[in-house]
Amino acid sequence: MSIRDNFCPKCGKPSDTEGLCMQCRIGSTPWFTCDGRIKNVQCPSCGATKQVNTWTDSTRSRDELGPELAKSAVHFHPDVKKPVIDVTVQDVTVNRSRASLVIHGTLYKTPVEGTCTVEIIWNKEQCDRCNRISGSYYEGVVQVRADDRIPSTYEVQMSASIAQQIEDTLQAGGERLSFISDMNEIHDGLDIIIGSQHIGLMISQGIVAQLGGRYTTHPKLMGEKNGRQLFRITYSVRLPRFQKHDVVVVRNRYYEIERVESHHVRALDLKDGTSKSLRDDDIERIIGNSRNAESALVAFSDSSGIGILDPLSSRTIDFGKPAWMDIRAGEQVNILRDGDQLIIVR
Incomplete structure (x- = not known):
């Protein structure tokens, strides 16, 4: 050992620096602090949690929140690297739990370890939303x-x-x-x-x-x-006065409304399948809505027309084949009634 070697002013051992040796530096540095108590405020109605004055929706249970709350009570020295916290939470009462923490880290390239205990207080308070709803x-x-x-x-x-x-x-x-x-x-x-x-x-x-x-x-x-x-x-x-799929009568022709616009509608002519614009004032009456249509069986279909079996009377009623539909015997079609008359709709 030469006169130029550095000595630790605290313990007298050789030091790599002009100050304290590594062991004394670690021993004199509070590398973590631990709050003895931490509170959690939760709404009993919806489970939201409160931080300062802000409520946040949460679906996490008490078992999930406990370890996270305990870890938030630990504060590390800025020189601590790779901190790891192991937590064990034990319920003491309905409103209190005790968390035991084992803390590991690296300080000045040297592994360090410590323990602490945190008391968790579980408070109940109605949140801002539930308070308004209940009131x-x-x-x-x-x-x-x-x-x-x-x-x-x-x-x-x-x-x-x-x-x-x-x-x-x-x-x-x-x-x-x-x-x-x-x-x-x-x-x-x-x-x-x-x-x-x-x-x-x-x-x-x-x-x-x-x-x-x-x-x-x-x-x-x-x-x-x-x-x-x-x-x-x-x-x-x-x-609007009319809604989509309403079946209406205009000059003795039936139309099914496709789109409602300002003061007029776009509608499908249920005879020839063309789409037309109709003014609200042109519409004489509403038959019904195709969402409420009945289902009827197609008894026959040929080049001249089709026959629909009336589900109420069980009579076959002849129709001209609609140009806008490909209908075959044995299929089902949707119908609405206008008095004794049946109307095929989409």
């Missing part, structure tokens, strides 16, 4: 109605399905307060009670895009909060 809070209503008629069962079911799909999409995107608190089917349509104005707008636009029609908004001032005016909005969705 019957809402920011608007989407009212689905139809012009000069009552919406069909199909339209009501489609409107409800569209609303639920939009709610799922917004919730998955993190908009927790964009919820549907209730849906009520009434005699002239559907009322959808919504928790935010954004979801009300999205539902209204979605229903109109799928079923046609239009919507208008009607805000009502409900008060003020923190100097900001609070409105409750009614979204009035008006479905």
